[in-house]
Amino acid sequence: MSNKNQTLGEFIIENQHSFKYSSGELSNLLNSIRLAAKVVNHEVNKAGLVDIIGAAGDTNIQGEDQQKLDVYANDVFIQALINRNIVCGIASEEEDDFVAINSINNDHQNKYIVLIDPLDGSSNIDVNVSVGTIFSIYRRVTPIGTPVTIEDFLQEGKHQVAAGYVIYGTSTMLVYSTGHGVNGFTLNPAIGSFYLSHSDMEFPVDGNIYSVNEGNYLEFPDGIKKYIKYCQQIEDDRPYTSRYIGSLASDFHRNMIKGGIYMYPKSTKNPKGKLRLLYECNPMAFLAEQANGKASDGFTRILDIKPTELHQRVPFICGSTNMVNKAEEFMKEYSS
Ligand SMILES: O=P(O)(O)OC[C@H]1O[C@](O)(COP(=O)(O)O)[C@@H](O)[C@@H]1O
Numbered sequence: 405m406s407n408k409n410q411t412l413g414e415f416i417i418e419n420q421h422s423f424k425y426s427s428g429e430l431s432n433l434l435n436s437i438r439l440a441a442k443v444v445n446h447e448v449n450k451a452g453l454v455d456i457i458g459a460a461g462d463t464n465i466q467g468e469d470q471q472k473l474d475v476y477a478n479d480v481f482i483q484a485l486i487n488r489n490i491v492c493g494i495a496s497e498e499e500d501d502f503v504a505i506n507s508i509n510n511d512h513q514n515k516y517i518v519l520i521d522p523l524d525g526s527s528n529i530d531v532n533v534s535v536g537t538i539f540s541i542y543r544r545v546t547p548i549g550t551p552v553t554i555e556d557f558l559q560e561g562k563h564q565v566a567a568g569y570v571i572y573g574t575s576t577m578l579v580y581s582t583g584h585g586v587n588g589f590t591l592n593p594a595i596g597s598f599y600l601s602h603s604d605m606e607f608p609v610d611g612n613i614y615s616v617n618e619g620n621y622l623e624f625p626d627g628i629k630k631y632i633k634y635c636q637q638i639e640d641d642r643p644y645t646s647r648y649i650g651s652l653a654s655d656f657h658r659n660m661i662k663g664g665i666y667m668y669p670k671s672t673k674n675p676k677g678k679l680r681l682l683y684e685c686n687p688m689a690f691l692a693e694q695a696n697g698k699a700s701d702g703f704t705r706i707l708d709i710k711p712t713e714l715h716q717r718v719p720f721i722c723g724s725t726n727m728v729n730k731a732e733e734f735m736k737e738y739s740s
Pocket residue numbers: 497521523524525526527617650651652653678
């Protein structure tokens with residue numbers, strides 16, 4: 405029976421036994437993310453004040469202009485993880501290469517790696533629309549006692565030991581899974597603690613919301629175009645409602661609560677899609693499956709895709725199982 409007064413810290417400790425490698429290290433790691441989320445939340449809430457908004461002046465490896473909050477969130481999460489002396493490596497949307505982190509005794513004893521999208525939905529920062537942070541956690545595959553390598557980061561999503569996101573929206577929430585269902589915690593700003601507010605979150609198997617940037621419609625594969633037309637038809641429980649925030653974590657969260665499908669297909673502008681497999685699609689796909697939803701690139705289960713590059717992009721379809729199945733049907737019939 406979930407306890408609404410339970411804090412995230414208490415929940416992490418209480419549930420650490422359900423984790424097969426339980427030693428307290430993952431709990432420690434999750435607590436560093438909890439702390440960093442609160443620090444970033446404080447800055448995000450001030451987004452609008454001159455010194456927080458706007459571009460930082462550099463571009464990241466994806467060629468995107470880094471926003472000041474992208475850089476700030478990146479620094480806060482990386483420092484919080486380093487301080488806990490648990491991770492041996494971090495990869496981030498805002499770092500060209502992975503960051504190798506040695507343990508305090510310089511003996512490479514740390515076991516975990518974290519991949520992170522420090523600020524998701526950057527285009528919404530300056531316009532007061534909800535943004536997020538997305539994280540993915542693995543155990544390293546290279547031998548303990550040796551430096552971390554790229555191999556530790558290019559693991560299939562199905563090997564994640566935990567994943568989650570933070571939403572900085574009407575309220576600030578942290579939603580995560582360690583492979584035993586999905587739970588959501590809401591920050592009580594007066595007390596400064598996250599409380600269990602959404603236990604055992606699940607995608608309704610069906611829904612009536614579709615989320616896609618229809619501005620790219622003409623560039624989409626035929627299968628996606630056909631599926632969007634299907635969503636708009638006046639028939640049965642359709643037309644569905646179109647909702648698109650432009651922040652992956654926020655669109656995912658709404659669809660998980662209400663039932664819906666999010667799509668970022670490939671297009672002529674983005675021939676491999678836009679979203680990054682390692683720190684956007686894999687963590688959201690892990691959560692989706694833990695919440696009885698589904699995630700694919702239209703053909704292949706996202707969690708089965710073998711990564712080849714740190715910042716690789718993939719087409720992404722995710723949400724209520726019956727809706728993703730339908731979209732895949734159209735992709736198989738009309739696209740290759
Ligand atoms: O503006 P577009 O092309 O629709 O893209 C929006 C998508 O891009 C993203 O903003 C990419 O994430 P970042 O902001 O972390 O780069 C997603 O959150 C969002 O779903």
